[in-house]
Amino acid sequence: MTFTNQQIEAITASVLRELASRGVAVAPTSSFHPTPTATPAADPVEGLADGVGLKDRVVTEGALIAVGAAGQKISLPVGAIITPSGHDYIRRNGVTIINGTPSTVTSGSGLLIVIGNSNSAVSAASTAQWQVIKAGCEFDAARKATKKHSSPIVCTGGEPSVTACLVNRNADIRAAVVTQNTDIKLLTSVMNPQVFCLDSSGWTFAALLRLFRTLTNVGSAPAGWRELT
Numbered sequence: 001m002t003f004t005n006q007q008i009e010a011i012t013a014s015v016l017r018e019l020a021s022r023g024v025a026v027a028p029t030s031s032f033h034p035t036p037t038a039t040p041a042a043d044p045v046e047g048l049a050d051g052v053g054l055k056d057r058v059v060t061e062g063a064l065i066a067v068g069a070a071g072q073k074i075s076l077p078v079g080a081i082i083t084p085s086g087h088d089y090i091r092r093n094g095v096t097i098i099n100g101t102p103s104t105v106t107s108g109s110g111l112l113i114v115i116g117n118s119n120s121a122v123s124a125a126s127t128a129q130w131q132v133i134k135a136g137c138e139f140d141a142a143r144k145a146t147k148k149h150s151s152p153i154v155c156t157g158g159e160p161s162v163t164a165c166l167v168n169r170n171a172d173i174r175a176a177v178v179t180q181n182t183d184i185k186l187l188t189s190v191m192n193p194q195v196f197c198l199d200s201s202g203w204t205f206a207a208l209l210r211l212f213r214t215l216t217n218v219g220s221a222p223a224g225w226r227e228l229t
Contacts, residue, residue, distance in 0.1 A: 184211065
């Protein structure tokens, strides 16, 4: 069965109302489309000077239109849910998500770039002492991965093959799609990628934590590596 974006958002609204009735505060209960509040924001990850801050816990296309998000840098609260219409708006209008959920970063740690929502990946990355940032879509994730390729990077969510293809347009960095059956050490020895793209579905916390720790141990590609042309 295929659902339209409107049906998905209606189901999401129903679930949020049910959770709210049980005392679980995951979104404003007065309306599924709360009036967004725009405030100055700073990007702690990429050093961006300003942007538009959304306080909404559920980010819809309507909320993004209301603050004039097209072509802008948008900061979202930690744990915010982006609806399908919100993701479509982000892709169509070149919106950049500038906020992150940084964890303590230690020497040898990596970076997790999350498209959408993946609580298991965020929890596993935090446990492995990796930094975590959000991306609005595959294009946004690829841009951030290209700027941050000094340590192992994992991109989760969206379509992993699209993210990997976009990253691989840059001759100085290489990306690979990873499944749960991929031999990471063999992949690294043969291809030596800096960016590992995986779908957020089907990965358990334990499998993700094992992946992050393995990538931390194998390290990243050598400095100055460049694709032969």
